[in-house]
Amino acid sequence: MALSAEAARAHLEAGKPGPLSVDGRLDLTNTRLKSLPQGIACYELDASSSALESLPSDLQVESRLILDNCQHLRSLPAGLEAGAISLRNCNSLHALPEGLETWFLDLSESKRFTQWPRQANVHSGRVRLRNCIDLQSLPSWFGTLATLDLAGCVGLTSVPDGIRVTGWIDIGGTNITSLPPSLGDAQLHWRSVPITHRIAFEPQSITAKEAISEQNAEIRRVMIERMGYLRFAQEAGAKVLDADTDPGGERRLLHIELEQDEPLVGLACACPSTGHRYFLRVPPSTKSCHQAAAWLAGFDDPALYHPVIET
Amino acid sequence: MEKRELQFMDGKSSKFWRIELDGACHTVTYGRIGTEGTSQTKEFSSPAEAKKSHDKLLSQKLAKGYVDTAGGGAAGGGAAAGAGDEVPFIAFPCTTGSNGTGSHASNFMGLRVSRFSAGKKPGDPKKTAYFFGSDYENDTFTEDLEAFLESDVAAEARALVLGPWAEELYDVSSAEAVKLLVANAKKLPKLAGLFVGDIVQEENEISWIHQSDLSPLFAAFPKLQLLRARGGQDLALSKAKHAGLRALALETGGMNASVVRSILSGDFPALEYLELWLGTEEYGGTCTVEDLQPLFKGKKFPKLRYLGLRNCDFVDDIATVVVNSPLLQRIETLDLSLGTLSDVGGRALLKLPKESSLKKLDLSHHFMSKQLMKELKGLKLAVDVSEAESPDDEWRFVAVGE
Numbered sequence: 001m002a003l004s005a006e007a008a009r010a011h012l013e014a015g016k017p018g019p020l021s022v023d024g025r026l027d028l029t030n031t032r033l034k035s036l037p038q039g040i041a042c043y044e045l046d047a048s049s050s051a052l053e054s055l056p057s058d059l060q061v062e063s064r065l066i067l068d069n070c071q072h073l074r075s076l077p078a079g080l081e082a083g084a085i086s087l088r089n090c091n092s093l094h095a096l097p098e099g100l101e102t103w104f105l106d107l108s109e110s111k112r113f114t115q116w117p118r119q120a121n122v123h124s125g126r127v128r129l130r131n132c133i134d135l136q137s138l139p140s141w142f143g144t145l146a147t148l149d150l151a152g153c154v155g156l157t158s159v160p161d162g163i164r165v166t167g168w169i170d171i172g173g174t175n176i177t178s179l180p181p182s183l184g185d186a187q188l189h190w191r192s193v194p195i196t197h198r199i200a201f202e203p204q205s206i207t208a209k210e211a212i213s214e215q216n217a218e219i220r221r222v223m224i225e226r227m228g229y230l231r232f233a234q235e236a237g238a239k240v241l242d243a244d245t246d247p248g249g250e251r252r253l254l255h256i257e258l259e260q261d262e263p264l265v266g267l268a269c270a271c272p273s274t275g276h277r278y279f280l281r282v283p284p285s286t287k288s289c290h291q292a293a294a295w296l297a298g299f300d301d302p303a304l305y306h307p308v309i310e311t
Numbered sequence: 312m313e314k315r316e317l318q319f320m321d322g323k324s325s326k327f328w329r330i331e332l333d334g335a336c337h338t339v340t341y342g343r344i345g346t347e348g349t350s351q352t353k354e355f356s357s358p359a360e361a362k363k364s365h366d367k368l369l370s371q372k373l374a375k376g377y378v379d380t381a382g383g384g385a386a387g388g389g390a391a392a393g394a395g396d397e398v399p400f401i402a403f404p405c406t407t408g409s410n411g412t413g414s415h416a417s418n419f420m421g422l423r424v425s426r427f428s429a430g431k432k433p434g435d436p437k438k439t440a441y442f443f444g445s446d447y448e449n450d451t452f453t454e455d456l457e458a459f460l461e462s463d464v465a466a467e468a469r470a471l472v473l474g475p476w477a478e479e480l481y482d483v484s485s486a487e488a489v490k491l492l493v494a495n496a497k498k499l500p501k502l503a504g505l506f507v508g509d510i511v512q513e514e515n516e517i518s519w520i521h522q523s524d525l526s527p528l529f530a531a532f533p534k535l536q537l538l539r540a541r542g543g544q545d546l547a548l549s550k551a552k553h554a555g556l557r558a559l560a561l562e563t564g565g566m567n568a569s570v571v572r573s574i575l576s577g578d579f580p581a582l583e584y585l586e587l588w589l590g591t592e593e594y595g596g597t598c599t600v601e602d603l604q605p606l607f608k609g610k611k612f613p614k615l616r617y618l619g620l621r622n623c624d625f626v627d628d629i630a631t632v633v634v635n636s637p638l639l640q641r642i643e644t645l646d647l648s649l650g651t652l653s654d655v656g657g658r659a660l661l662k663l664p665k666e667s668s669l670k671k672l673d674l675s676h677h678f679m680s681k682q683l684m685k686e687l688k689g690l691k692l693a694v695d696v697s698e699a700e701s702p703d704d705e706w707r708f709v710a711v712g713e
Contacts, residue, residue: 023576024569024572024573024576025569025572043572043576044572062576062605063572063575063576063601063602063604063605064601064602064604083601083604083605083608084601084604086601103604103607103608103632104600104601104604123635124607124632124635124636125600125601125604125607125632125635126600126601126628126631126632144635145635146600146628146631146632146634146635146659147628147631165631166631166632166634166635166659166662167627167628167630167631167632167655167656167658167659168631168655187655187658194655
C-alpha cells in the first residue's frame, strides 16, 4: 500500500504491519519504535535519534538511510543496500553487516565501531570515520572512493593497498606512518587542512624556520603539531617569560611570535614520574609558570591555585 | 572545397558561423540564425596558409562553445531553430556567465524574446518567445497574459517567458500564473518551452523569488519539451512526471533537498538536459552530495546528454564523486560552473576516465590555481576555466547568491 510520509509514520507507530511504500522521505526521527515490520520500501528513510535496535531484513531504501544518534542500534541486516548510509554517533554499534552495499558511508563518532564485514561494497562516494577511536583496521574491499576521512581514528596505523581516492584522504590525528602505493599521489588532509606527504610522514624533516615562514596559518599549525611543540620551541629560539621548579624539575614558560596568528605560549615541563618532557599550550596572555599551571588545572585565578603536590 | 557550420545559442544570442575553405581562400559567414548573415573572403599565399588560418578560427569558435549545426546547413538563411516540432538540443541553455541573471533573456529556446502587450501587434509565433511581465509603472502581467490567451497567436505559440508576475514581488508567488496557464492549457496546444521567472537581479534577488509547485504544468502540457524556472523559495515538483520533457533547468540561490528528491524519484524518461543550481545553505539550500547519488549511480535519465550542477558551494564534493560515475560513459557535457570549485575538486577532475563520452567540461567561475587550470586544459576535451577568482580567497562564493 502506498502511503504519504505522514500516514506511514502514523501507521507504523500504531504497530500496524507492512507492506507499505512511501514515494519520498519517510521521517521516523525520534520514534520510540524498537523495530520495524517487514515490507517497507521508500526513497529515503530518516530514523535519527530513534530507539531502533535493528532494521528489518527486507528494508528497501533507494537513496539515503539516516540513523544518526541511534544509541540502541546494535545490528544491521545482511545485504543492506542504500545510496548513502549514515550511522553517526551510534554508540552501541560494533559491526557492519555482510554484503553491505552503498556509495556513502558515515560512521563518525561511533566510538565503539570495530568490525568490518568480510565482504561488502562501498565505492565511488565518501567514507567518513571521524573519531572512530576503537577502530584498529580498514577492510581491503574499499574500491575507488571520492574521499576517505580517518581524522581522529587514533587506533589506525596503516591503510591497506588497493584503496584509491579521487579526492583526498584525511589522516589527522591517526598513527598512520605511510600510505600504500595505490594512494601514492593522493591529496592529503590533516583534520581538513590540505598538507604535503612530507609534513605527514617525515615530520622530523620540518624545521622551525620553515614552519614560521609558512604563510597559511592552518598549515603552519599542523606543521608545528607534527614536529612537536617542544622541538619547535627549542629551534625557534623561544623567549623565556618565566622559570621555576616543580616536582619534575625546571619548568619554563615559553613565548614564540607567529605572523598572522596569536603568539604560541606554553609551559615546558617534565613529568615527575616518567621524566617525559612536555609542552602544554596556554593562553597567550599568561605571564608566569604558576599562572600557566593554574590555568591547566582549571583555575582562571592563579591566586586560588595551591596544590599540595603537582603530579 | 571544405565546409563547416557551427551554431551558438544562449539567453543573449542565437547565431551561426560558417567557414568554407577553397584552395588558398576561405570564406567566413556569420550572423543571427534565420538571417543570411555577413560574408568575408580572405586570400592567402598558399593553400597551406589558408588551411592553417581555417583550423585556428575553427578551434577558437569551438572553444567559445559553438557546436556543429545538427543535420548540417540548417542555419544561414535556413529555417530558424525551433521551427520544427523538435526543439534543437543546442537551444536548451539560457542563463550563461556569472552575470546571466543580470538581464532578461533576449533569446529563449532559439527564439527571439519579445514582450506581448494587449492591444499591440504580436510577433510571429514561429520566431518569437512571448514575454510577460509587470514593473513598477505597469502592473500588466495578468492582463497581458489573459489577452494573449484569447488571441490568435496563442494556438501557434511555441515558447513563453514569464517575467515579474506582480508589481511588488516580495510576497507574491508564481502560483497564480501557473494556475492561469494550466486552466488555459487547451489554448496553447503547441507550447514546447516555458520559462517561469525571468526575473533579473534589480527586480528581485534570486533567493527572494517565491516560486510554487510547478508540476501541474507537466500534466497540463504533454508537449512541453523545456521547463526553466528561477527562484528557490517554495519551489516544488510534487508530481514529477512527464513522458516527453527533454530539458529541465532550475536556477536557485539555494535548492531544497526535497526538489532534488522529487526529480530523482520522478519519471522523466525523455530528459536530455538537466541543469540544477544548488546554491548555498545561506539562501535555503539543504542539499548535500549524498542527495545526488541516485543521479551519479547512472540508471536514471537514459537519454541525458547535458548535466549541469551549477552555482553550488559544495561543487568540490560533487567533483570528487562524479568522476567515479558511470554517467560519464554517456553524457556529453558536464557543467560545474558558477560555483566554488577549488583545487580540491579540480584535482579530482584530472582523474576523469580516459575513455568517456564527455566532450565538454564547463568550470567557469572557480577558485582554482593557475597551475591546475593549465593541467585541466591538457585534458582531451573542451574545458572552460574562464572567470577565475583568486584561489587564496579566505572564503569562496557562488556566482549568483542572495
